[in-house]
Amino acid sequence: MTDRSKLGFYLLLMPLMLWLITLIILPHIGLFMVSISEKIGVREYETGLGNYAVFFNEPLYWRTFARTAFMSIFTTILTLVLGFPVAYYIAKLTRGRTKTTLFLMCLIPFWVSELVRTFGWMILLRETGVLSNFLQYTGVIGGPVEFLYNDGAIMVGLVYTSILFMIVPLVTTLDSLDDSLIEAGYDLGGSGYSIMREIVIPHATPGIVSGCIVVFMLSLGNYLTPILLGGKDSLWFTGLIYTQFITRFNWELGSAFGFLLLALSSTIVFLGLKLSRQSLTETMGR
Amino acid sequence: MTTPADLVCKDLTKDFDNFRAVDQVSFEVPQGSFFSILGPSGCGKTTLLRMIAGFQFPTSGDLLIKGKSMIDVGPSKRPVSMVFQHLALFPMMNIGKNVGFGLRQRGVPAAEIKTRVGRVLERVGLPGIEDRQVDQLSGGQKQRVAIARCMVLEPDVLLLDEPLGALDLKLREHMKIELKSLQAEFNTTFVYITHDQSEALVMSDNIAVMNKGRFDQIGTAKELYYEPANAFVAGFVGDANKFSGKVTGIDGQHVTITTNGGATLSAHAMNSAPTIGADAQIFVRPEAIALSKVAPPDSEKASAHIVDSVLFNGANSMVLLRDPQSGETLQVTLPQSGDLLGLGKGDTVFARWDPAQARCFATEGA
Numbered sequence A: 001m002t003d004r005s006k007l008g009f010y011l012l013l014m015p016l017m018l019w020l021i022t023l024i025i026l027p028h029i030g031l032f033m034v035s036i037s038e039k040i041g042v043r044e045y046e047t048g049l050g051n052y053a054v055f056f057n058e059p060l061y062w063r064t065f066a067r068t069a070f071m072s073i074f075t076t077i078l079t080l081v082l083g084f085p086v087a088y089y090i091a092k093l094t095r096g097r098t099k100t101t102l103f104l105m106c107l108i109p110f111w112v113s114e115l116v117r118t119f120g121w122m123i124l125l126r127e128t129g130v131l132s133n134f135l136q137y138t139g140v141i142g143g144p145v146e147f148l149y150n151d152g153a154i155m156v157g158l159v160y161t162s163i164l165f166m167i168v169p170l171v172t173t174l175d176s177l178d179d180s181l182i183e184a185g186y187d188l189g190g191s192g193y194s195i196m197r198e199i200v201i202p203h204a205t206p207g208i209v210s211g212c213i214v215v216f217m218l219s220l221g222n223y224l225t226p227i228l229l230g231g232k233d234s235l236w237f238t239g240l241i242y243t244q245f246i247t248r249f250n251w252e253l254g255s256a257f258g259f260l261l262l263a264l265s266s267t268i269v270f271l272g273l274k275l276s277r278q279s280l281t282e283t284m285g286r
Numbered sequence B: 001m002t003t004p005a006d007l008v009c010k011d012l013t014k015d016f017d018n019f020r021a022v023d024q025v026s027f028e029v030p031q032g033s034f035f036s037i038l039g040p041s042g043c044g045k046t047t048l049l050r051m052i053a054g055f056q057f058p059t060s061g062d063l064l065i066k067g068k069s070m071i072d073v074g075p076s077k078r079p080v081s082m083v084f085q086h087l088a089l090f091p092m093m094n095i096g097k098n099v100g101f102g103l104r105q106r107g108v109p110a111a112e113i114k115t116r117v118g119r120v121l122e123r124v125g126l127p128g129i130e131d132r133q134v135d136q137l138s139g140g141q142k143q144r145v146a147i148a149r150c151m152v153l154e155p156d157v158l159l160l161d162e163p164l165g166a167l168d169l170k171l172r173e174h175m176k177i178e179l180k181s182l183q184a185e186f187n188t189t190f191v192y193i194t195h196d197q198s199e200a201l202v203m204s205d206n207i208a209v210m211n212k213g214r215f216d217q218i219g220t221a222k223e224l225y226y227e228p229a230n231a232f233v234a235g236f237v238g239d240a241n242k243f244s245g246k247v248t249g250i251d252g253q254h255v256t257i258t259t260n261g262g263a264t265l266s267a268h269a270m271n272s273a274p275t276i277g278a279d280a281q282i283f284v285r286p287e288a289i290a291l292s293k294v295a296p297p298d299s300e301k302a303s304a305h306i307v308d309s310v311l312f313n314g315a316n317s318m319v320l321l322r323d324p325q326s327g328e329t330l331q332v333t334l335p336q337s338g339d340l341l342g343l344g345k346g347d348t349v350f351a352r353w354d355p356a357q358a359r360c361f362a363t364e365g366a
Helices: A003-035 A050-057 A059-093 A097-111 A114-125 A130-138 A151-175 A179-187 A192-220 A224-233 A237-247 A251-275 A280-284 B045-053 B095-105 B110-123 B139-151 B169-186 B197-203 B221-226 B231-236
Strands: A037-041 A044-047 B007-015 B020-029 B034-038 B060-065 B080-083 B157-161 B189-194 B206-211 B214-219 B241-251 B254-259 B264-269 B279-284 B289-292 B303-311 B318-322 B329-333 B348-353 B359-362
Touching: A003 A037, A003 A251, A037 A251, A050 A059, A050 A251, A059 A097, A059 A151, A059 A192, A059 A237, A059 A251, A097 A151, A114 A130, A114 A151, A114 A224, A151 A192, A151 A224, A179 A192, A179 B080, A192 A251, A192 B095, A224 A237, A237 A251, B007 B045, B020 B045, B020 B060, B020 B206, B020 B214, B034 B045, B034 B197, B045 B080, B045 B157, B045 B189, B080 B139, B095 B110, B095 B139, B110 B139, B139 B157, B139 B169, B169 B189, B169 B197, B189 B197, B197 B221, B206 B221, B206 B231, B214 B221, B214 B231, B231 B279, B231 B359, B241 B264, B254 B279, B264 B279, B289 B329, B318 B348
Parallel strands: B034 B189, B034 B206, B080 B157, B157 B189, B264 B359
Antiparallel strands: A037 A044, B007 B020, B007 B060, B206 B214, B241 B254, B241 B279, B254 B264, B279 B359, B289 B348, B303 B318, B303 B348, B318 B329
């Protein structure tokens, strides 16, 4: 490389590096430094792992942590189960205008902010909401029922928020599956089930895995949806972090929580990749 | 013949929204023969093949395999297998799994699958490649694996959808011979569709020429080449020089036409004899034309032409001639021997042909 082209290379790399360093690497270093400093008096700090010890000694904290992890995994599975048929239909059973229209229809809800969408769910699910009124009107239930502020409502909200991020990679991978492979499967005597299991799903695995990673991380790190739809009992780990930073002014513990969440998501994604025998480059680098 | 033909189509028709893709096609394919359907792209041959395979359902007509109607039978239940245009080998499985796929669907025990897969791979000349991946094979090997994957199921009819189209020329020539010998080896009925006339001519026992959803002619390669049923077949199968003009003389089946450029040519009329004054076309094969540097004794039958260009291609060399009066061009096989060897641009040669080897058809739609 000549000096000139080297300069061009670094100039083009600049925005990415600026973004990575100023918005991701530096804050995390700062956060880590804060998380390992223990407050021993007014403006007196000591380096140590005391904040992490607080987490493991307080059952509410690590139970919330585990609950957030399990519910995020369950959300991911539910999103996959709901998203796969939709993606298959868009990618394989429609073409041309219909395909574009359907794809756009998946995208349209994302034109409004997440806050507004979540309020939409609140209008539907609250005690005086659409669903409750409808069920009373048809006589299924006697009096008003509160559908909000429970785990089911959180789950609905999370699936709804993240399903697009499952559908898009799935449509892309399923689109790249040659129809003649499916036809060949039928021609050789395969049933719909065996073709799905032996041909379609193995082909779609990179899309499934990358969709799952994105959905899982979005759910795990979501704050708005669990708080609004789950109410004060939602016990979502991001809620705990918020409380430490904003309500309790305990930045040290909040930072430790933040790092624990990062470790959790990395571990689960790593395990997921190992289980599905995929590599990160294979699923994300396509 | 007492045994029913392997594949019988009766007035098979397929209508799409606004056009008819396959129009009342009827044919029979006897057991163990190699049947080709030859036609230009868009003539409906793929639709026809997909109907036989069961991926599309005919609008009307009947389809019988070994005497049994297949109209209500799904693709996975038909005793036919198909080699797809791009082979459609499953990239997510190794070769052994690919070939064993159909047997696994039928619930054959694993040990038997293993021996049968091994045996069929041996028969296509690729023993012991079960553990390789699809992308580790060459084009010709993939071809043979695709055939093995179908043949392991012992189908009554094997359908092939232009499987040689994606190969390079050299390999294609080689695979033509190989396919023919594989067909003889398995003694299975092959139905092969192609737009490449040389593939059809070389490999087939019988060829159907398809045009605009109809079969124009069914016959052996020789019949199609020497006795074409109509102008389309004459023009599509093999190379031919085509002249259009008006009929000026009829003597039995011997027709004389005057071309638009003013040249007078004669040929043999095949079926419907044209009338005087009608538009007609004459087809002459490049190899049916004899060339000589000096005017032959009965010179009224030979006409002088000027060499436009020599297309050297070894034994398949051609020469393009131009009639100085009418301006019409003529493509002639150039023998690489004798005094014609040194033929060059601008030379004058005398061309003549036996009218019995030229074919005359009334122009369609005139």
